[in-house]
Amino acid sequence: MLAQERQRKILELVSKHKSASISRLAKELEVSPMTIRRDLAKLTEEGKLERVYGGAVSKIPVGYEPPYLTREGEDVEEKRLIAQVAASLIQEGDALLLATGTTVVEVARAIDPDLNLTVVTSSLPVAMELVAKPKVKLMLAGGLLRREGLSTTGHIAEYCLGEINADKLITSAAGLSLEEGITEYSNEDAVVKRAMLDRAREVIVVSHHSKLERVAFASVAPLEKIDLLITDSGIEPELVELYQEREIKVVIAGRGDEDERATK
Template identity: 35%
Template structure:
């Protein structure tokens, strides 16, 4: 398909159906070079029809913005409740877990009904306050610089404390998931703390609603090959589920 107008219409149709497109797939489908496809994507981006990403393009803005936690809590609230409830079922009797910051992990905290004793280490103040009234949950609140937009702590003090512990599971909330770039958050310091949390955990479980897919934040946490499981809502496109499972990541849809 050498006609630029026809190519552009095909690309826009594909991105409308799937939400995103891949350069290599378009090269094969349209029988043109990657240079031609990249020029097409740039032209369409200049006209505000799409957003270019690494290796392709997406329909929605891929750049995650930092919003106050009370504002983010109202977004996809029903999905977050289901995700949090599903994540809570993974907690075992007498477990020791790590919980990062974010509104989806707050839904997890609200769903926890422990059997036996439970130790929770968290960077999030709202998570700690949610769990403090459970008599059989021991909460270890990390200290450090308070990040107001997420009601959580960041910095070297929190990272040093982590070196003394090891947990079975780390429940991670994120701002963006890009299958090529990895997991991200809007804060570089928070991303660094999240990496330290991963290092002292046997298993990393990402809990995020489907709107986080195809987005990127400023701070990279890790690549997709470094996580064990993702719990998300059933709004996630089937082709993304297939790609994640091909990477060895367990996907749970709620």
């Protein structure tokens, strides 16, 4: 296969899956990892994709926010597996903060309806999922509605959250990287998530692997604020090790008894 054709196929694979590891590309295209590294270097230099640790991601502007309905329909099976793991960690009597994000909506959907819980959220879709669970004492943080994310924001939301103490925060992220930490699509959502981080004893991030080593517009918090990351099997093993070095527990959903857990 000529280099030009191989690079075109690399772009197709990265575009289709939003990200791809060197090992996966080498296997798909039946070439050595070194060849893939050279191809990625050239494509990055041409501005056609973005190089990240262990692979590449599609070239997306930092300020771009996909429509909510688009995000809702993406990677549904992986999100459900991640959500099931997160929901299994919720205990009777927990006070929870549930942030915005389509994966967090799946967590709300997966919560055992027999649990007595107190849940505070800034997400309208999360609240709608929990309305049908009568044992959940539900509080929706007030404030201005941000239509792009179907979330409440602003000083009223911050004030509501400032009065709360929670056992766990479960949040997603528009981007999660070793250098930039947790990032969000908008400054408004970033401010609210920052307030939630300050009020929770344990911080759990639920994230599809395509969000890892991505950077979005607004900074939320450094990586060290995270206690547990739940992701899917698309994460590179080398990246798991780097998170472990930062003393972050990692759970890979979908592996059953073989879920990979790192002890903090």
